[in-house]
Amino acid sequence: MNEAPVSAPLDGVRILLTRAKSDDAIARTLRLAGAQVDALALTVSTPLDSAQLDAARDRLADGAYAWVVFSSWRAARAVVSGLPRARSRGTRIAAVGQATAQWISDHTGVSADLTGAGSAAALLECFPAPSSGARPVLIPRSAAAPDTLPDGLRALGWSVEAVDAYTTAPADIGDCDADIAGNFRAGHYDAAVLTASSQARALPPLLGLPPPSTRVVTIGAPTAATARRLGIAVAAQASSPTPDAIVRALTDALARPTHADAPEERDS
Template sequence: MAELLREHGAHPVIAPAIAVVPPLDGGQPLDDALLRLEQFSWVAFTSPNAVAATLARADRRGVRRRFARIRVAAVGPATAARVEAELDRPANLVPDRNDGAGLAAAFPDPRPDDACFVPHSAQARPELVDGLRARGWTVDAVSAYRTVTPTLSDHLIADMAAADAVIFASPSAVHGHLTQIGDRPVSGKVICIGRTTAAACAEADLPVAAVASRPSDDGLIEAVIAAGNG
């Protein structure tokens, strides 16, 4: 995405708003779920980080091969791409609406004894799990990772605060960025990758200038251009 911004004449300021670390529970609930993976008919991933953390843990427990027998749902194209990279096969389900509620709505009706495994962030929003349970699914949701806010240099924070546009690709990035800049206002136009991220901005009273029409780098660049022309 930074390269695409440069191609359009922009100067990207790369500022990591989150860092991915192990869950506070030490990963034991994730291990327990992985060791009984054959009990699940589906696994649902809501981020590339969830895919990476879950498969890394599966490697440590020697159970990656068990994913060959389970159907995989991915919330959007980036998550589906990580699924394919990790498992060497495409996701079985990618919804048209790329958020937790959209993924829950796209699931088939459960059959008797169907269960879904949802490894997600410790700070995950509840829409997917609540939506699946409301439709009759048995859901085992566990923390595969958590996000923390990195400490950035004063110089980088000053560059962030002076930016003409701020691009957010996840709710956790919104919260991390606001923590990093402290009392400084967000003066640039805010661009979000999707509705869930835009909702996090709304919860923080942060006006959104544009939301990408599709959750991809190209979609974000188009939204940046649209916001700049608005």
């Protein structure tokens, strides 16, 4: 017999998670907290191929970079075959967050030398300055990524090569589950979770703006800022990009009264 969870702060709460991954840690944790979770991918990511990316892969494997910096597992996937050899030649590995660092470890057996707290800004706060004559830094990234990481590293004195490794686009409305979409528009979800700015951008054209009764929780200040620019009221922002922090943010948001004209919470 399955035992009920000791603590179920989201017991009976209906949540829309705007991504769909196999064995998703966020979805699993929300369900353990008692929530009813529907996962719907609002975006589709596609790997890119280019002569620039091929050349960067070769240089990485040859140890041409002092660091390779990843902001997502998809970026790491683009150069994964060369990481063990690059490490053996002195290249260090940085990951923006723990999930990306774990993916790298699981798929290469190589551990990240530096792991940030889940955002580009946080990683830059702990990234070392270059020594004289240091090799450049490689950043494989999304074609839609902001320049926070490369600009920040250049400000520290690094020479940076940023290479587009994949692109993310809104899903086709025909690929969205019609029942989930209809339930969202009808206000049947107590909350929705946005884990990336691309999801915030895709939400209004695919599903429309969230009804006033649906609290929106985001991961990260960039996602919250993107959502607000698009007219999406953000009820809470998770304090860190971890499943437990998302549960806490949802619990906090759902504890507040629902008012269509309630003022939005602002980032501190």
